Amino acid sequence: xxxxxxxxxxxxxxxxxxxxxxxxxxxxxKACQQTAQPGAAQGGCAFDGASIALVPITDVxxxxxxxxxxxxxxxxxxxxxxxxxxxxxxxxxxxxxxxxIIFGGEKKLYKAIHDVKERYGPAAVFVYLTCVTAxxxxxxxxxxxxxxxxxxxxxxxxxxxGFVGSKNxxxxxxxxxxxxxxxxxxxxxxTTPYDINLIGEYNIAGEMWGVLPLLEKVGIRVLSKITGDAxxxxxxxxxRAKLNVMICSKALINMAHxxxxxxxxxxxxxxxxxxxxxxxxxxNIAAKLGDADLQARVEDLIxxxxxxxxxxxxxxxxxxxxxxxxxxxxxxxxxSIVSAANDLGIxxxxxxxxxxxxxxxxxxxxxxxxxxxxxxxGNAKK
Amino acid sequence: MEVIAKTNADMLIAGGRNQYxxxxxxxxxxxxxxxxxxxxxxxxGMVEMAKELDGALHxxxxxxxxxxxxxxSALAENGPTLRLGECxxxxxETAQPTKVVARRKSVAVNxxxxxxxxxAALAYLGIKGMMPLMHGSQGCTAFAKVMLxxxxxxxxxxxxxxxxxxxxxxxxxYNIETALLTLLEKSNPAIVGLCTTGLTETCGDDMHGILxxxxxxxxxxxxxxxxxxxxxxxxxxxxxxxxxxxxxVVRDIPGNTTNHQFGNSADVxxxxxxxxxxxxxxVLAGPxxxxxxxxxxxDMVKAFGLNPVVLPDLSASLDGHLIxxxxxxxxxxxxPLSQIKALNTSAFTFAIGHSMKLSAEILxxxxxxxxxxxxxxxxxxxxxxxxxTLCEVSAxxxxxxxxxxxxxxxxxxxxxHFFFNRKRVALALEPDLLHSVAWWLAAMGxxxxxxxxxxxxxxxxxxxxxxxxxxxxxxxxxxxxxxxLLISNSSAKSLARRLGVPLYRMGFPxxxxxxxxxxxxxxxxxxxxLLFDIGNIFMEADETQAHEQVHxxxxxx
Numbered sequence: 001x002x003x004x005x006x007x008x009x010x011x012x013x014x015x016x017x018x019x020x021x022x023x024x025x026x027x028x029x030k031a032c033q034q035t036a037q038p039g040a041a042q043g044g045c046a047f048d049g050a051s052i053a054l055v056p057i058t059d060v061x062x063x064x065x066x067x068x069x070x071x072x073x074x075x076x077x078x079x080x081x082x083x084x085x086x087x088x089x090x091x092x093x094x095x096x097x098x099x100x101i102i103f104g105g106e107k108k109l110y111k112a113i114h115d116v117k118e119r120y121g122p123a124a125v126f127v128y129l130t131c132v133t134a135x136x137x138x139x140x141x142x143x144x145x146x147x148x149x150x151x152x153x154x155x156x157x158x159x160x161x162g163f164v165g166s167k168n169x170x171x172x173x174x175x176x177x178x179x180x181x182x183x184x185x186x187x188x189x190x191t192t193p194y195d196i197n198l199i200g201e202y203n204i205a206g207e208m209w210g211v212l213p214l215l216e217k218v219g220i221r222v223l224s225k226i227t228g229d230a231x232x233x234x235x236x237x238x239x240r241a242k243l244n245v246m247i248c249s250k251a252l253i254n255m256a257h258x259x260x261x262x263x264x265x266x267x268x269x270x271x272x273x274x275x276x277x278x279x280x281x282x283x284n285i286a287a288k289l290g291d292a293d294l295q296a297r298v299e300d301l302i303x304x305x306x307x308x309x310x311x312x313x314x315x316x317x318x319x320x321x322x323x324x325x326x327x328x329x330x331x332x333x334x335x336s337i338v339s340a341a342n343d344l345g346i347x348x349x350x351x352x353x354x355x356x357x358x359x360x361x362x363x364x365x366x367x368x369x370x371x372x373x374x375x376x377x378g379n380a381k382k
Numbered sequence: 383m384e385v386i387a388k389t390n391a392d393m394l395i396a397g398g399r400n401q402y403x404x405x406x407x408x409x410x411x412x413x414x415x416x417x418x419x420x421x422x423x424x425x426x427g428m429v430e431m432a433k434e435l436d437g438a439l440h441x442x443x444x445x446x447x448x449x450x451x452x453x454x455s456a457l458a459e460n461g462p463t464l465r466l467g468e469c470x471x472x473x474x475e476t477a478q479p480t481k482v483v484a485r486r487k488s489v490a491v492n493x494x495x496x497x498x499x500x501x502a503a504l505a506y507l508g509i510k511g512m513m514p515l516m517h518g519s520q521g522c523t524a525f526a527k528v529m530l531x532x533x534x535x536x537x538x539x540x541x542x543x544x545x546x547x548x549x550x551x552x553x554x555x556y557n558i559e560t561a562l563l564t565l566l567e568k569s570n571p572a573i574v575g576l577c578t579t580g581l582t583e584t585c586g587d588d589m590h591g592i593l594x595x596x597x598x599x600x601x602x603x604x605x606x607x608x609x610x611x612x613x614x615x616x617x618x619x620x621x622x623x624x625x626x627x628x629x630x631v632v633r634d635i636p637g638n639t640t641n642h643q644f645g646n647s648a649d650v651x652x653x654x655x656x657x658x659x660x661x662x663x664x665v666l667a668g669p670x671x672x673x674x675x676x677x678x679x680x681d682m683v684k685a686f687g688l689n690p691v692v693l694p695d696l697s698a699s700l701d702g703h704l705i706x707x708x709x710x711x712x713x714x715x716x717x718p719l720s721q722i723k724a725l726n727t728s729a730f731t732f733a734i735g736h737s738m739k740l741s742a743e744i745l746x747x748x749x750x751x752x753x754x755x756x757x758x759x760x761x762x763x764x765x766x767x768x769x770x771t772l773c774e775v776s777a778x779x780x781x782x783x784x785x786x787x788x789x790x791x792x793x794x795x796x797x798x799h800f801f802f803n804r805k806r807v808a809l810a811l812e813p814d815l816l817h818s819v820a821w822w823l824a825a826m827g828x829x830x831x832x833x834x835x836x837x838x839x840x841x842x843x844x845x846x847x848x849x850x851x852x853x854x855x856x857x858x859x860x861x862x863x864x865x866x867l868l869i870s871n872s873s874a875k876s877l878a879r880r881l882g883v884p885l886y887r888m889g890f891p892x893x894x895x896x897x898x899x900x901x902x903x904x905x906x907x908x909x910x911x912l913l914f915d916i917g918n919i920f921m922e923a924d925e926t927q928a929h930e931q932v933h934x935x936x937x938x939x
C-alpha cells in the first residue's frame with residue numbers, strides 16, 4: 001500500500017466524518033488533522049492504531065518490520081479474544097539490528113515471512129512498516145508481493161510508520177490495507193439476505209459474544225467481523241454483506257464509506273453499550289435489511305430481554321442511582337458509556353471529548369444535559 | 383548425635399522426627415520413615431535412593447551452612463576474610479567460560495527483550511521531580527508507558543516530542559524545544575531525562591548539538607538540568623538502556639559547577655545537600671533491582687550508620703504509595719536532584735549489578751570515588767561479601783539484626799535444600815538478574831537447565847551452564863523442554879502452559895501478579911523469601927511427581 005501525502009489527506013478527510021465535512025456549518029473543526037503537541041501528547045502512534053484495528057484477526061501472523069520496541073513493547077498485550085486460533089497473540093518481528101539498518105532490512109523481511117509461514121502456517125501474514133524501516137526506505141510492498149507469489153500465501157503490507165500520525169489515523173491505515181488487499185479477494189460459500197458485517201468491534205474481553213447471540217436469535221448472520229475474533233477468509237468475503245454496522249464510531253469510517261462506494265453496501269453507526277443502544281442496534285439493523293418478519297422478531301426479543309434485564313438490574317439500580325461519575329475517555333466511548341451509565345441511574349457529571357467528532361459531541365450534550373462539563377482537552381492533572 | 387560425632391559419620395538416615403535435629407547440627411539427612419515422599423523399595427527404588435543419598439551428601443549447601451560469616455572468621459583467624467565454600471571455589475575454577483551464542487534468525491518470535499529507551503525511562507523514573515522525555519514518535523512513549531503502568535500498577539510520567547514526518551526529515555530540534563517548554567509550563571520538572579529511540583537515531587539527530595543550541599537560545603532551558611542518553615531501539619536491551627541513563631546522570635549532573643548546563647545557579651542546590659559528610663556513600667542500583675530490593679539495600683547501608691545516595695532510587699518512586707500533596711505530573715519520589723549534584727562528596731560507591739560498572743568508573747574518574755562492584759546480592763555468599771564491605775567502609779560491626787537474619791537464612795537453606803536437589807530450572811532473564819538467579823540456584827543444588835538472555839554482558843561468560851543464547855521466547859520454549867521450573871517474565875505464561883511446567887515470574891514485565899513494586903530477593907531476608915517461594919513450588923511438584931512415578935511402576939507390571 002503506497003502511503004502518499006494525498007492518501008494520508010484522504011484518510012484524514014473522510015466524507016463520512018464531519019470533522020472535515022466543510023459544507024456543513026459545524027464542519028469547520030479539523031480535529032482529524034490536528035497534530036500532536038510535543039511535550040503534551042499522550043496517545044499512541046499510527047502503528048499502534050493499525051495494530052489495534054488488525055491484530056484481532058486471529059489466524060493471521062502479525063509481523064512487525066522494525067527494531068524490537070514496536071513489537072516487543074506491545075505483542076500479546078491487547079485484550080481481544082479468540083474463539084479458535086491463537087497465532088494473533090504471538091509477537092513476530094524482524095528485530096532489526098544496527099547492521100540491518102545500514103544495509104537494509106528487505107532480505108531479512110523476506111526470510112522472516114518464509115520462516116513464519118513454514119513454522120506456524122498462518123492463514124496470511126500482515127507486515128507492518130514502522131518508523132525506522134520507512135526511514136531507511138525498505139520497499140515492503142515489493143517484498144510482500146514477491147513473498148506472496150513465492151510462498152503462496154496472502155502477504156499484506158500495512159504502511160503504518162508511527163510518525164505519520166495518531167492512533168486514529170493508524171486505524172484507518174489498517175482499514176485501508178484490508179480494503180486494498182483483503183476485502184473482495186474471496187467468495188463466501190453461501191450468502192443470505194441477512195448478512196451483515198460488524199466494523200470496528202475488536203472483541204475486547206470477549207464482549208462481542210454478549211451481542212452475537214442476540215443477532216443469531218433473530219436470524220441476522222454476521223458474515224464478517226472487522227476485526228474482533230475474525231478469520232482472514234471471512235474478512236476477504238466481507239464485500240458480500242448486505243449491510244455494514246459500524247460499532248466503534250469513526251475509527252474505520254473509511255472502510256464503511258469505501259465499501260458503500262465500491263460494493264453498494266450501506267452502513268449505519270451503532271453502539272453496543274446500554275439498554276437503549278442495544279435496542280436501537282437491533283431495530284436499525286432490522287429496518288435497514290427491510291424485512292418485516294425480522295423486525296417483528298426483533299421486537300419480541302427486545303421485549304423478552306429487557307424484562308429479564310430489569311429484574312437482574314433492580315438491586316444494582318437501587319444502590320447506584322444518584323451516584324456521580326467523571327468519564328475520561330475518547331471517541332465513541334465518551335457518549336456510549338454515558339448512555340449505559342444513565343440506564344443504571346448514574347449521573348455523569350463530566351466527560352472528555354478530545355477524540356470525539358462533532359457528532360459524538362452533539363450526542364454527549366444531549367445525554368449530559370445542561371449542567372454537564374465537557375472537557376475538550378485534558379491531562380491527568382486536570 | 384554423639385554417635386555421629388564419635389564415628390565421624392557423613393550422614394544421618396532416620397525418621398522425620400529426627401530430621402531437624404540433624405539439620406540443626408548441619409548434618410546431611412535422609413528421611414526413611416512414614417512421612418517421606420520418595421519411594422525406595424525394589425530395584426527401581428534403589429536407584430531413587432542412591433540419587434537422593436548422593437544429592438543429600440553432595441549438595442553445595444553444606445559449605446554455606448557450615449561456613450562462618452566473613453566478619454567472624456576475620457575475628458577468629460585474623461587471616462583472609464573470605465573463606466567461602468565449594469560454590470565460590472567452583473565459580474572461580476570454572477574451567478570453560480560460558481559460551482554466549484547470538485542466534486541468527488530472520489524473525490524474532492515472542493520477543494523476550496524490551497528495548498533500550500524503556501530501560502532508560504525506568505532508570506530516570508528513580509529520580510525525584512523527573513520527567514523522562516523519549517525522543518521519538520508518540521508511539522515510542524505510549525508503548526513504553528503502557529508496559530511500565532501494567533508492571534508497576536502506578537501512574538508513570540513519560541513525555542514525547544511527538545515526532546512526525548517533517549521533523550523526522552528536517553531534524554527534531556523544534557519538537558524538543560516545544561516539548562521542553564511545554565513541560566516547563568505544565569509540570570515544571572526538576573530534571574528532564576532525555577533518551578533517543580530507533581527513529582531519531584536512524585534519522586541522525588545530533589543531540590549534543592540540539593541541546594547546545596537550545597541552551598544558548600533559551601535561558602529557561604539552560605537552567606533546566608537535562609541528562610541525555612543515547613538509546614537506539616535496534617541495539618542492546620532494557621538493561622543497556624537503564625545503564626546508559628544512569629551513566630548519563632552521573633556524567634551530566636553532579637558536582638561540576640562550571641558545567642555549562644547550570645552556570646553558577648547550581649550552588650543553590652548545595653545549601654540543602656549533605657556535602658562533605660564522611661558517611662555519605664553512593665549506591666548505584668542496577669536494573670535487576672525492583673523497588674523492594676532497592677529499599678532492602680538502603681536499609682542495609684543505613685544500618686551501618688552510612689548515608690546512602692541511591693541512584694536511581696525506585697524504592698521512593700515506584701514503590702506504589704499514595705501521595706498526600708497535590709498531583710504532580712512528574713515523579714513524586716526518588717533520588718533528589720540535590721543529592722545527585724552532591725555525588726562528588728561520596729566516600730565510596732557500591733555498584734550493584736554488573737551493568738552499573740561503567741557508571742561507577744565514571745564517578746571514579748570524575749571524583750576519585752573508589753568503588754566495589756557487586757554482581758549479585760542474592761544468596762548467602764553474595765550478601766556476606768556486601769555486608770563485609772559495608773563493615774570495612776563504615777568501620778562498624780555487622781548489626782545483630784543481620785547476624786540473626788543470616789542464621790535464619792542458613793536454617794531456611796537446610797529446610798529447603800531437599801526440594802532443590804537435582805531440579806532443572808530454565809531461565810529467560812536479562813543478564814544481571816540471570817547471573818544472580820543462576821548462581822543462587824546452583825548454590826542451592828539445583829541445576830540450570832538452560833539460560834536464555836537478551837543482550838551481551840561480561841557476566842554471561844561466567845554462568846553455571848555451558849552456553850547462553852541471546853534469543854527470544856521461541857528459543858526458550860524449544861530449549862526448556864524437560865525443565866522442572868521456568869523463571870521468566872509474564873510473557874512466558876502461555877509457553878509454560880504448553881510445556882506443562884510451572885512458571886515463576888521475574889524480570890520485566892510482570893503484568894499478571896500484584897506487588898511488583900515490593901518484590902525483594904536481595905539481602906538475607908530477600909534470599910530467604912525467594913527460597914521459600916520457589917521451594918514451595920518444588921515441594922508441591924515433588925509430591926505429584928513421586929506419585930506419578932510409582933504409578934508408572936505399577937502400570938509397567
